[in-house]
Amino acid sequence: MSTASTPPAAREETEETPSPARPRTDRYDASSITVLSGLEAVRQNPGMYIGSTDLAGLHHLVYELVDNAIDESQAGYCQRISVTLWADGSCAVEDDGRGIPVDLHPLEGRPACEVVLTKLHAGGKFKRQSYQYTAGLHGVGLSCLNALSEWLVLEVWRDGFHYRQPYAAGQVAGELAKIGPSDRRGTRITFRPDPRIFGAGLALSAPTLVSRLRELSFLNPGLHIRLLDQGSGEEREFQYDSGIAGFLRHLNQDAKVLHPQPLALRLAQPGVDIEVVMQWTAGYGENILSYVNSINTVHGGTHLSGLKNALTRTVNRYASEIGILKAENGEHISTFDILEGLTAVLSVRMETPSFEGQTKTRVTNPELKTMIDEGVSGALLAALRADSRLAAQVVARALDASRARLAARRASERIRIQSVDTRVSKEVYQRQFGIRSQNWHQSAVWIANHALLAEHVQHLPSGHYPRMLDVCCGSGVVGASFKGRVGTTFGLDLTPEMIALARTRLDHLSQGTVYQLPFRDNTFDLVVNREVLHLLPNPERPVDEIFRVLKPGGLFIVGQILPFGPEDAAWMYRVFKKKQPLIFNMFQEDDFRELLLGAGLVDLTMSEYRLWESIDVWIDTHETTNLHRHEIRELFYQAPQEVREVHPFEILPTGEIRDLWRWCVFSARKP
Amino acid sequence: MDALHGLPTHEKLKQAFRLEAGTVQRYLYFARIADIEGFPDVAQTFRNLAESGICNAQGNLDFLKRVGDPDTDLPIGETDLNLTAAISATILEQTESYPLMAKVAKEEGLLDIANWFETMTRTKKVHEQKLKKALAQLAAVRQEEPK
Ligand SMILES: Nc1ncnc2c1ncn2[C@@H]1O[C@H](COP(=O)(O)OP(=O)(O)O)[C@@H](O)[C@H]1O
Ligand SMILES: [Mg+2]
Helix, strand or coil: CHHHCCCHHHHHHHCCCCCCCCCHHHCCCHHHCCCCCHHHHHHHCCHHHHCCCCHHHHHHHHHHHHHHHHHHHHCCCCCEEEEEECCCCCEEEEECCCCCCCCECCCCCCEHHHHHHHCCCCCCCCCCCCCCCCCCCCCCHHHHHHHCEEEEEEEEEECCEEEEEEEECCEECCCCEEEEECCCCEEEEEEEECHHHHCCCCCCCHHHHHHHHHHHHHHCCCCEEEEEECCCCEEEEECCCCHHHHHHHHHCCCCCECCCCCEEEEEEECCEEEEEEEEEECCCCCEEEEEECCEECCCCEHHHHHHHHHHHHHHHHHHHHCCCCCHHHCCCCCHHHHHCCEEEEEEEEECCCCEECCCCCEECCHHHHHHHHHHHHHHHHHHHHHCHHHHHHHHHHHHHHHHHHHHHHHHHHHHHHHHHHCCCCHHHHHHHHHCCCCCHHHHCHHHHCHHHHHHHHHCCCCCCCCEEEEECCCCCHHHHCCECCECEEEEEECCHHHHHHHCCCCCEEEECCCCCCCCCCCCEEEEEEECCHHHCCCCHHHHHHHHHHEEEEEEEEEEEECCCCHHHHHHHHHHHHHHCCCCCCCCCHHHHHHHHHHCCCEEEEEEEEEEEEEHHHHCCCCCCCHHHHHHHHHHHHCCCHHHHHHCCEEECCCCCEEEEEEEEEEEEECC | CCCCCCCHHHHHHHHHHHHHHHHHHHHHHHHHHHHHHCCHHHHHHHHHHHHHHHHHHHHHHHHHCCCCCCCCCCCCCCHHHHHHHHHHHHHHHHHHHHHHHHHHHHHCCCHHHHHHHHHHHHHHHHHHHHHHHHHHHHHHHHHHCCC
């Protein structure tokens, strides 16, 4: 087998004269070694500096400028920051700080502002004289931004004058000029992202900037931030004096909180200042935001693990102190259960943060972990001991979570055993859908999305449909969307909770199982169903039942989320099973067709819709345990290349994941 | 044929390879959970050991290479051999291993697991195609080489 290959050495020998067609430039000597100037290197490999050249990278450019202004404010010199989006795609960031120095740099012999805009690793934050706490450090922000901008205009107001200097693709396009006298102070940088780098289709978006700017204004109380979108004329202003306590209130504004007064504490050591606020809610998600010098550490780090450690240790310690937990019998409340429903903001200011990677999403200073772990443990234990009502609520919440997790696990164990006779136990479904959330269906946009429902209805050819059945109707939204096109609407569901909800939407409701529909043969002109069959063991049985109750000529319209292909099916299986342990099938398109045709249905058609949805919302239900929520996010973060090639999803700079559902609506007729 | 072939030690090497390969996967899985629970040091320990596990698993392949692929017993070593062995393995998996697993799971009423195995069967079909394409491309490159 190996004879097909010739070792390279032998090949060269036979090649005595170089082919004349080949130019001599492929010589490999000193002339082949390219030395890219710093800025060319940035243009060639932008991802290394700003993370990516997609939307996230594009917005990162603005954040570099805003971060510089924030640093100016953290140093005590800037009160106002203004961001303007211009209709031509350019953006201006202005502050009233000290202004980037314009005097000649002693070594470079050029104005200092020109040096920081054209040389990598030039800046005033390496030494801690001019700035104490900073987001910037490496002195690459401005020069990268400049390199990745089609054009950029720098304006500085300082020392009684207004200065201006233009740049193009990172290069100086004119000398620094004194425009005239001025008593203002500050910096304004206007730039247009280079479409050759970011693609012409990408544009800066005000709503994306809003959340970051709002967060920054909470983190820097008193600072005034303005966002003006010249395209829409919309203007937003942010100024909060409430700090992270206000931020927490904002985050929890729609949540049902467990205790009215958040836990707040502050820890200070020379060079480090830490603030934490925490409040538990009745929700299932865990929402802990962590910052170091106003940088959002999306991937956490030592500060976050210190906090988690402290919470776990302290809640366990307190629970066994008051005798709720028998620690000596090995009883233990897990970190997941304690974090369930917790909203927290952790803000660290420190002189010497160290980060992992270029995008600064994870902090690594080991001293943070001990400081926060010890500080928070002590303060939290004191708070729990001092307020027995609060303590009881926090501990009960965690125990409740741990019991629900066990119940969920037991539910999925039970159903395995019962699935031998393919009957789904009502109690199991009730435990999964009924107890803690009456409106689980709201967690999934595809169920309630009106446009999609309308498309669903489009599948119904005009005609006469006296009786329609919405099978496994849930809250009845699917069936209800057919109203006006059909006569009497019937609904069937297993749980009384869902039936009660559906009563407001459908005419007649029956409680029962889809494995044995409580209707006579040939009863319905139309049966509809969405996103249920994958939850049912032996799905061919319910489809047979649906076939049975359809009148000859009657139509079955069924919607189902399907993987894009076999490439993402196993991955989606894992994601869905973690979202909801009751899943039994990850249908692929041909499986699903076979399922319908196998029952005897004919005239099968299918339409496909694509729908973006936030994963965080989708998994915020009690059927998804906290561990599973984390694991689902990890599955997206670490999705294999093979999956990424076929299955679009995006991870926003905030760490939020948006997935594209492939929503397929099938319709088929009973002959 | 290498003297190792068919000896009990040959079997032991296959077993050692599976042990180490399994260890790597378990440790990586455990590391992620440790990370989520907020024990990055434990996670790092697991990851470091997993890295050694990769080295160890491949150490077994260093020997096994002399006698053949641990999964298919086909010769391995050079890329075209490796591709051929990998292709046979995917075929074996989609026609025998996973269908049998699915059948067992179904008989035991574990229908979600049966569906998981069936999903694997389909995945392996795709992998077979991808590997075959790589093999064809390799053959095409070989064709172009100067004699
Ligand atoms: N808005 C500003 N006001 C005052 N000085 C600034 C401003 N923006 C940047 N600078 C100066 O330019 C330097 C370079 O900025 P940058 O390239 O973003 O690197 P870094 O922020 O990591 O130091 C900063 O260190 C600071 O000295
Ligand atoms: Mg900076």
